[in-house]
Amino acid sequence: MAIDAGTTSARCILFDRQGTMCAVTQQELHVRYPQDGWVEQDAMEIWTVQLAVCRQVLQKLGIQPEQVAAIGITNQRETTIIWDRHTGKPIAPAIVWQCRRTAAQADALRERGLAEVIQQKTGLIVDAYFSATKIQWILDHVPQARQRAEQGDLLFGTVDSWLVWNLTGGKRHVTDVSNAARTMLFDIHKRQWDEELLQELEIPACMLPEIVPSSGIVGETTSEWFGRPIPLAGIAGDQQAALFGQTCFQPGDAKNTYGTGCFMLMNTGTKPVKSENGLLTTIAWEVDGEVNYALEGSVFVAGAAIQWLRDEMGLLEHASDSEAIARSVSDTAGVYLVPAFTGLGAPYWDPYARGALVGLTRGAGRAHVVRAALESLAYQTADVLQVMEQDAGLPLQSLKVDGGACANDFLMEFQADVVHVPVERPACVETTALGAAYLAGLAVGYWTDREEIRQNCQPERIFQPEMPEEVRQRLLDGWHRAVQCSLGWAAGV
Numbered sequence: 001m002a003i004d005a006g007t008t009s010a011r012c013i014l015f016d017r018q019g020t021m022c023a024v025t026q027q028e029l030h031v032r033y034p035q036d037g038w039v040e041q042d043a044m045e046i047w048t049v050q051l052a053v054c055r056q057v058l059q060k061l062g063i064q065p066e067q068v069a070a071i072g073i074t075n076q077r078e079t080t081i082i083w084d085r086h087t088g089k090p091i092a093p094a095i096v097w098q099c100r101r102t103a104a105q106a107d108a109l110r111e112r113g114l115a116e117v118i119q120q121k122t123g124l125i126v127d128a129y130f131s132a133t134k135i136q137w138i139l140d141h142v143p144q145a146r147q148r149a150e151q152g153d154l155l156f157g158t159v160d161s162w163l164v165w166n167l168t169g170g171k172r173h174v175t176d177v178s179n180a181a182r183t184m185l186f187d188i189h190k191r192q193w194d195e196e197l198l199q200e201l202e203i204p205a206c207m208l209p210e211i212v213p214s215s216g217i218v219g220e221t222t223s224e225w226f227g228r229p230i231p232l233a234g235i236a237g238d239q240q241a242a243l244f245g246q247t248c249f250q251p252g253d254a255k256n257t258y259g260t261g262c263f264m265l266m267n268t269g270t271k272p273v274k275s276e277n278g279l280l281t282t283i284a285w286e287v288d289g290e291v292n293y294a295l296e297g298s299v300f301v302a303g304a305a306i307q308w309l310r311d312e313m314g315l316l317e318h319a320s321d322s323e324a325i326a327r328s329v330s331d332t333a334g335v336y337l338v339p340a341f342t343g344l345g346a347p348y349w350d351p352y353a354r355g356a357l358v359g360l361t362r363g364a365g366r367a368h369v370v371r372a373a374l375e376s377l378a379y380q381t382a383d384v385l386q387v388m389e390q391d392a393g394l395p396l397q398s399l400k401v402d403g404g405a406c407a408n409d410f411l412m413e414f415q416a417d418v419v420h421v422p423v424e425r426p427a428c429v430e431t432t433a434l435g436a437a438y439l440a441g442l443a444v445g446y447w448t449d450r451e452e453i454r455q456n457c458q459p460e461r462i463f464q465p466e467m468p469e470e471v472r473q474r475l476l477d478g479w480h481r482a483v484q485c486s487l488g489w490a491a492g493v
Contacts, residue, residue, distance in 0.1 A: 001057070001068050001230070002433035002440075003050060005075040005159050006238070007031065007041075007096060010050040012057040013430060014068075015437045017446070019456035021430060023063075025056040032093070037100035040093040043081045046159060047166050051225060058226065065226040070217075071167075072234030072440030074241035074432050075159040077182045080134035082145070082207070083162070085155045088170060092142050094159075095134040102133035109133075114200060121187045121194055123272060123281030131158060132184035136201050149204045156207040158183070160235045167232060169222035175209040176235035177291065181283040186211075188272055188283050191291065214240070214285035215439040234440030238432050239263045240284050242402060243294060245435030246426065247457040249450055252394035255431070256381055258405035260307075262299035264381065266388045266396075267292055277347045277387035287442065287450075295391055297346040297384040303405050305339040305373045315366050323410045326371035334359040336482035337372040339380075340489075347387040348487065356486040359478070377405065378415040379479040385419055398422045398462075402431045409463075417467035418476065427460040 004011040011026040027049050032040050058065065078097035083090045095101070106128045109118070115126045124130055135156055139146045148154050157165065161175045180186040180193075185203065187194040193208050212218050214236045220229035236244060239257065243265045246255040251269035256262055265284070272281050272293040284294040303319070310316040316325070336358050338344075343351035357369065381399075389396055398421050405411060406425050416423040428434055441447045 001054065001071045002437040003054065003071060003073045003163065004433040004436065005046065005050055005073065005163060007076040007079070007098075010046065010053050011433065012050075012053040013433045013437070014057055014061065014063065015434060019428060019434060019438075019453070021428060023057050023060045024430075025053040025060060027053050031096065035101070037103070039096040039099040041079070041096055043083070043090040043094040043162060046094065047162065050163060051166075055226070065228045065230055068230050069446040070231045070233035070440040070444040071221070072436030072438070073160050073163055073232070074236050074238050074436035075163070075179070077158065077179060077237040077239070078129060078131050078134075079159050080131045080138070080156065081159065081162045082135065082138050082154055082156050084148075085153060085170070088166070091145055091154065092138050095137065097129060099134070100128050102128040102137050105133040105136060109200075118184060118197065121189070121197065122184050123181065123188050123274075124184050125278065125280065126184070130182060130184035132197070132201050132203070135203050135207075139203070146202075149207050152206045154207055155209070157209050160237075161209045164218065164232060164235070167221045167225060168219040172219040172232075173209045174212045174218050174235075176212055176214045177283045177286045178214055178237045178240040179235065180211055182237060188281065188293070213287065213289075215287040215443045217443055231444055232440075233443035234436050234438070236285055236436060236439055239265055239296065240282070240294065241435030241439070242432040243267065243284055243435070244438060245431035245433070246400040246402065247450070247454045248400060249454070252392070252397055253400070254385065254388065254396055255400040255402065258302055258377065258401065258403035260302065260304045262302040262377070262381055262384075263296065264298070264384050264388065265294045265296050266392055266394070267294055268392045268394065269293065273392050275391045277391055278349045279346055279388060279391060285439065287439070295388050297388060299377070299380040299384060300342050300345050301339040302377045302380070303403075304341070305337070305376060306405070308339070308341070309370060309373055315370055322370055322374055323408045325367050326374050326410050329367045329371055332359075332372040332375065333361065333364050333368045334478070335364050335368045335372045336479055337369065337376050338482050338486040339373065339376050340486045344483070344486070346384050348483065350487050352488050352491040353486045354489040356482060356489070358482045358485050374408065374411050375414055377411060378418045379476070381415060382418045382476065396421050398424050400424045400426065402426065402429050412463045416463040416465045418472060420465045420472065422465070423463040424459040425461050425463070427458060
């Protein structure tokens with residue numbers, strides 16, 4: 001059983017030994033935006049809805065709890081929950097990973113000269129994205145919270161910790177290394193909470209969960225939830241779980257998730273690699289006593305560019321129409337779309353960049369713009385993977401893909417061409433949940449080893465690069481010229 005605790009929905013999926021989905025249940029979660037830049041959720045809703053979909057998936061197939069070998073959990077990362085250890089009640093709404101309310105606190109850490117030490121220890125850049133400043137904010141803004149925390153009455157956890165605590169009836173307060181690595185409080189080299197950072201942010205250590213491996217039995221559910229106990233045996237943050245579900249087990253293996261934005265992770269092996277290009281160094285997982293690290297980079301706007309064509313520009317009726325429209329022309333007629341609607345991430349890191357549509361001629365039409373938008377996803381991915389290869393010193397052998405937009409064959413063909421390596425699309429695109437299931441199943445012997453898992457992971461299709469090198473280079477040169485037009489546009493406005 002895989003618990004997939006996302007931001008906008010709670011899901012539960014049952015997998016068999018072949019890694020085939022047997023049943024799935026899903027229910028939406030509410031996300032609140034109480035002020036500009038604030039994003040929060042009701043932690044009790046996260047728990048009750050997640051429990052409900054777990055029960056529903058068993059009922060759907062008439063499965064008895066004793067038929068479930070183990071439960072694996074994967075979750076939205078960085079989202080911060082603080083609750084009373086005696087009552088189990090959250091003391092404030094969960095602060096979601098997207099929330100920017102603590103940007104000023106992140107700025108203050110940089111002004112105090114802590115950016116370098118934080119990156120050195122945690123592998124992260126100082127940002128409101130991570131859990132540390134969110135914990136600090138709740139302790140500072142909820143009456144008596146800091147005093148209660150110092151007395152040992154409050155617990156902190158990301159969503160995985162919150163679910164485990166509830167599933168075990170409050171017996172286990174844990175998080176795995178992949179989630180701990182996203183808090184900005186965890187030394188990824190020593191694999192422990194960092195005392196210096198806890199002191200700098202005035203966060204009591206007694207609030208923090210115990211660190212456990214990503215694969216290993218951490219406890220069992222109480223009988224009241226499913227009728228009898230089920231082992232909890234796997235935990236990983238969503239992007240790391242997808243990397244595992246894609247069987248990216250070797251250094252240099254990489255996956256790209258095409259969603260609203262793109263999350264790209266590359267396995268760098270058993271040693272962390274410091275990025276010189278603004279990528280994050282993070283823990284991928286710990287299995288059988290061995291820790292694997294990863295480099296992570298994100299593209300801010302991917303599928304959101306196609307939504308923009310549909311919703312704001314009216315060039316598409318449905319996002320799925322984009323493939324046929326793009327194929328109706330042989331190229332973009334020299335048009336490039338740089339979808340820097342909220343700035344550009346790696347390798348440019350320019351918050352003042354803005355979207356640009358360049359290369360227009362009188363002959364450019366709707367199809368050329370649609371094709372240029374799809375191509376922009378591939379170009380941005382190519383830029384991030386290029387710096388990943390440089391940082392890691394590892395050549396990319398293939399790129400494994402998942403997420404909604406990977407169903408677009410035109411995009412996948414073009415992606416293979418511009419990164420000049422095969423692009424592998426899996427038969428099961430639910431790789432995040434599958435990764436959690438694999439981590440749990442390995443811990444209880446449901447699968448014997450990673451090689452057995454790899455045999456399950458047969459690609460549904462492999463897209464081979466076919467573009468001549470001179471054409472590829474000309475297109476990439478054009479893309480980079482277009483990016484230059486978008487850089488710094490909003491600076492000083």
